[in-house]
Amino acid sequence: xNVSYNxxxxxCRKAFSGIGFEEGDAADAADMVAWMQCHGLHGVEQxxxxxxxxxxxxxxxxxRLIYQDGDLAVLDGQGHSVLRSISLATELGFAKAxxxxxxxxxxxxxxxxxxxxxxxxxxAGRGMNITAFWRNAQVPLTEQVVGFRAGHTIPxxxxxxxxxxxxxxxPNDGITLVMANHxxxxxxxxxxxxxxxLAHHPESELLACRQxxxxxxxxxxxxxxxxxxxxxxxxxxxxxxxxxxxxxxxxHDND
Amino acid sequence: MTSADLLSAAPLGxxxxxxxxxxxxxxxxxxxxxSFVRSLVRQxxxxxxxxxxxxxxxxxxxxxxxxYRLQTPHGRYHGVMFAQPLDDANRSDRVIxxxxxxxxxxxxxxxxxxxxxxxxxxxPLQEAGRQHxxxxxxxxxxxxxxNFAHFVDALARGEQPDPAWLTRVGYLYRTTAVYGNGKxxxxxxxxxxxxxxxxxxxxxxxxxxxxxxxFSIEQVEHLAAAxxxxxxxxxxxxxxxxxxxxxxxxxxxxxxLINHPQLIAQWVTQRETALTLALRQAPDEADxxxxxxxTRRAMQHLAxxxxxxxxxxxxxxxxxxxxxxVLTWLASVPLETDIWQxxxxxxxxxxxxEAQELINTLLIELYPDQVDAxxxxxxxxxxxxxxxxxxxxxxRQLIETHYGWALAHDYASREGTYWFWYRSAEKEEPxxxxxxxxxxxxKEMPIAIGPRVARTHQAICDFLELHPRATVVDxxxxxxxxxxxxxxxxxxxxxxxxxxxxxxxxRDMKPxxxxxTKLSFFGASRFDPKSDxxxxxxxxxxxxxxxxxxxxxxDLADFDxxxxxxxxxxxxxxxxxxxxxxGVVS
Numbered sequence: 001x002n003v004s005y006n007x008x009x010x011x012c013r014k015a016f017s018g019i020g021f022e023e024g025d026a027a028d029a030a031d032m033v034a035w036m037q038c039h040g041l042h043g044v045e046q047x048x049x050x051x052x053x054x055x056x057x058x059x060x061x062x063x064r065l066i067y068q069d070g071d072l073a074v075l076d077g078q079g080h081s082v083l084r085s086i087s088l089a090t091e092l093g094f095a096k097a098x099x100x101x102x103x104x105x106x107x108x109x110x111x112x113x114x115x116x117x118x119x120x121x122x123x124a125g126r127g128m129n130i131t132a133f134w135r136n137a138q139v140p141l142t143e144q145v146v147g148f149r150a151g152h153t154i155p156x157x158x159x160x161x162x163x164x165x166x167x168x169x170x171p172n173d174g175i176t177l178v179m180a181n182h183x184x185x186x187x188x189x190x191x192x193x194x195x196x197x198l199a200h201h202p203e204s205e206l207l208a209c210r211q212x213x214x215x216x217x218x219x220x221x222x223x224x225x226x227x228x229x230x231x232x233x234x235x236x237x238x239x240x241x242x243x244x245x246x247x248x249x250x251x252h253d254n255d
Numbered sequence: 256m257t258s259a260d261l262l263s264a265a266p267l268g269x270x271x272x273x274x275x276x277x278x279x280x281x282x283x284x285x286x287x288x289x290s291f292v293r294s295l296v297r298q299x300x301x302x303x304x305x306x307x308x309x310x311x312x313x314x315x316x317x318x319x320x321x322x323y324r325l326q327t328p329h330g331r332y333h334g335v336m337f338a339q340p341l342d343d344a345n346r347s348d349r350v351i352x353x354x355x356x357x358x359x360x361x362x363x364x365x366x367x368x369x370x371x372x373x374x375x376x377x378x379p380l381q382e383a384g385r386q387h388x389x390x391x392x393x394x395x396x397x398x399x400x401x402n403f404a405h406f407v408d409a410l411a412r413g414e415q416p417d418p419a420w421l422t423r424v425g426y427l428y429r430t431t432a433v434y435g436n437g438k439x440x441x442x443x444x445x446x447x448x449x450x451x452x453x454x455x456x457x458x459x460x461x462x463x464x465x466x467x468x469x470f471s472i473e474q475v476e477h478l479a480a481a482x483x484x485x486x487x488x489x490x491x492x493x494x495x496x497x498x499x500x501x502x503x504x505x506x507x508x509x510x511x512l513i514n515h516p517q518l519i520a521q522w523v524t525q526r527e528t529a530l531t532l533a534l535r536q537a538p539d540e541a542d543x544x545x546x547x548x549x550t551r552r553a554m555q556h557l558a559x560x561x562x563x564x565x566x567x568x569x570x571x572x573x574x575x576x577x578x579x580x581v582l583t584w585l586a587s588v589p590l591e592t593d594i595w596q597x598x599x600x601x602x603x604x605x606x607x608x609e610a611q612e613l614i615n616t617l618l619i620e621l622y623p624d625q626v627d628a629x630x631x632x633x634x635x636x637x638x639x640x641x642x643x644x645x646x647x648x649x650x651r652q653l654i655e656t657h658y659g660w661a662l663a664h665d666y667a668s669r670e671g672t673y674w675f676w677y678r679s680a681e682k683e684e685p686x687x688x689x690x691x692x693x694x695x696x697x698k699e700m701p702i703a704i705g706p707r708v709a710r711t712h713q714a715i716c717d718f719l720e721l722h723p724r725a726t727v728v729d730x731x732x733x734x735x736x737x738x739x740x741x742x743x744x745x746x747x748x749x750x751x752x753x754x755x756x757x758x759x760x761x762r763d764m765k766p767x768x769x770x771x772t773k774l775s776f777f778g779a780s781r782f783d784p785k786s787d788x789x790x791x792x793x794x795x796x797x798x799x800x801x802x803x804x805x806x807x808x809x810d811l812a813d814f815d816x817x818x819x820x821x822x823x824x825x826x827x828x829x830x831x832x833x834x835x836x837x838g839v840v841s
Binding site: 005007063085235243249 | 343344347348349385388397399401436437438439441442443445446503506638640643644677678681683685686687688693698726727728731732735736738739740742785786788789
């Protein structure tokens with residue numbers, strides 16, 4: 001079905017509230033999904049893939065700070081989706097970069113990692129240069145790097161595979177964020193590395209996706225839409241004769 | 256640099272948020288020349304917008320399809336109306352209704368047969384349909400049955416309807432929702448950001464309503480002509496002007512006000528800026544005479560306003576009763592350069608709130624050259640952003656400085672926690688429940704900001720006991736549930752008219768004030784509460800007509816002078832002035 005950006009964002013927010021997210025987390029998660037979807041980065045599909053995990057997560061297991069100093073922080077994402085509370089880990093990096101010029105934040109053990117782009121877009125809009133890096137698979141070893149220029153809410157994205165796999169290739173389900181207050185950190189691949197570029201999404205391409213989405217709407221699968229509606233229904237109060245009077249109006253208006 | 260630019264460079268003298276954002280005062284606001292219907296009409300006239308009828312396929316009962324073209328210098332739009340039969344049993348103004356007398360959409364661009372068919376299949380279903388992304392606005396309206404019958408009867412007889420009917424109820428149709436911004440598949444508002452016609456908030460919605468007003472006139476004349484082709488006449492121009500469009504609205508406006516605090520702050524800021532600009536002017540005798548004339552007109556308008564609601568009747572009467580003193584004051588006080596400042600100070604001491612805000616509205620009305628540019632500043636990019644590196648102690652101080660109103664309430668008492676707000680499973684209709692008596696409080700909509708701020712403030716104080724040098728992000732990593740309130744506070748400290756200073760849980764809280772706040776910015780008049788949380792209002796009553804717009808008015812100031820419309824005199828010899836319905840401009 002064809003939906004609008006605002007409609008997708010609104011339904012996601014209600015669905016995340018239905019799952020039990022705190023209000024701010026529900027809003028952030030909805031923004032992340034809708035942002036990804038309207039920039040052609042398949043946010044809804046990724047949400048769909050992670051939804052069962054999300055429903056099974058322990059909501060009280062918050063991202064845990066393992067280490068921090070002035071420039072660096074390491075957090076344990078508790079194996080959760082980045083949709084739940086991860087925004088504060090990125091805000092920590094933002095705060096450190098503002099204070100020290102550059103920061104590094106490592107978030108270990110998290111999934112749905114692509115979706116973090118939606119929140120990083122906000123931080124970039126607030127004037128921060130950002131590079132995010134993670135590995136998508138160990139065999140073949142693929143990596144993704146996302147770069148935002150300060151003040152630009154749309155990134156440049158590159159996905160590539162590494163031909164020369166290092167011997168030590170432990171599974172890596174984390175994200176590394178590098179933020180710099182003044183220095184641009186755009187991802188450009190070194191020509192002399194043994195890499196195969198699998199995907200490259202320049203800022204202009206993602207912007208064109210967004211403009212198309214706003215002009216023609218966004219296609220989403222009926223099944224996930226229905227599922228989100230069911231989750232959103234959880235925040236509604238069943239109607240009764242008594243509650244009907246709570247709207248303060250009569251039943252008919254034939255005057 | 257305009258006056259508004261100068262003021263925004265040095266925003267001195269705006270009234271404090273503690274005064275302006277009190278719920279009782281917000282609930283006393285009147286429409287101003289910056290209200291959205293006024294801005295739209297000015298824009299249409301200034302830019303020579305043209306409206307033409309391209310389709311009018313109605314049967315003798317007035318049912319069928321009508322399409323109006325709206326041509327601006329920048330683009331072309333179409334208002335597509337579907338009028339259909341409706342059983343009385345199904346005529347409800349509530350959002351839970353499923354059928355209406357008329358449904359319509361405002362489309363960007365042309366409407367070909369395919370799009371028309373898609374709209375015919377979906378627009379009448381409203382929320383249950385899937386709307387096309389070319390549709391900017393979706394709405395529906397129910398008839399005022401009494402007015403409709405009276406108007407058709409009178410026109411069919413070749414007589415003009417009694418204007419008093421429009422004084423009692425100022426419209427033939429009242430909308431029950433006007434949707435935009437992506438609802439049900441409509442175009443996103445973000446798409447309009449670069450559109451010079453409709454980039455201002457709610458301007459597309461108001462344009463849709465304006466087209467409905469024109470349709471209502473054409474439809475009622477069509478019905479009269481169909482019933483009595485030999486005797487029917489067209490509606491007199493004064494009555495046409497006096498005919499607005501109603502709106503029936505309930506609690507749905509409350510969540511909007513709370514969930515869009517930056518937008519509300521922007522609207523209030525422009526209104527307050529306009530007031531400050533007006534107060535800074537050094538008036539001459541002509542200005543004084545103009546204010547006296549406006550006050551007299553407003554007084555008569557309010558004296559004529561009819562509502563069955565006892566409290567609103569009392570408020571209108573109190574305002575009308577206060578205005579002779581205002582007229583006396585204006586006529587007797589020496590014309591000093593700060594006379595307007597003296598006036599508002601005197602009115603604050605002596606007049607009821609609605610009368611005070613009426614004076615402010617009229618002062619703003621005096622100075623189009625100074626204030627009208629503010630209408631371009633009604634929009635804002637909405638983002639509640641965190642400042643994670645802010646020292647937590649600083650945040651605590653800011654809360655205590657700017658949110659004293661929120662900390663002052665008692666959120667432990669039964670009275671202070673009486674209401675809870677929720678959405679019903681029935682079409683998500685917003686409702687109010689009694690906390691300790693009705694089910695659903697566990698699914699409460701978190702729109703009462705006061706108690707949330709107080710709770711967050713307490714948590715911050717406790718955290719600071721152990722971590723006095725903590726930053727905001729340190730606190731939130733431990734207590735992430737406070738994130739939304741913290742970033743709201745951090746954002747709204749820079750936009751202090753964003754939060755309404757009231758405990759929305761309190762038993763004495765009046766939801767009607769919330770409704771009126773938003774409606775006043777739309778440009779509503781004739782506030783007619785139907786209960787403590789349900790109100791009917793009128794838009795565009797007195798506004799220039801489509802045919803007057805199409806004639807490309809030369810005197811734009813005169814064209815714009817339609818606030819506080821008065822009941823036209825009933826014509827002595829109605830037959831002499833009746834025109835045949837065939838002469839209707841379309």
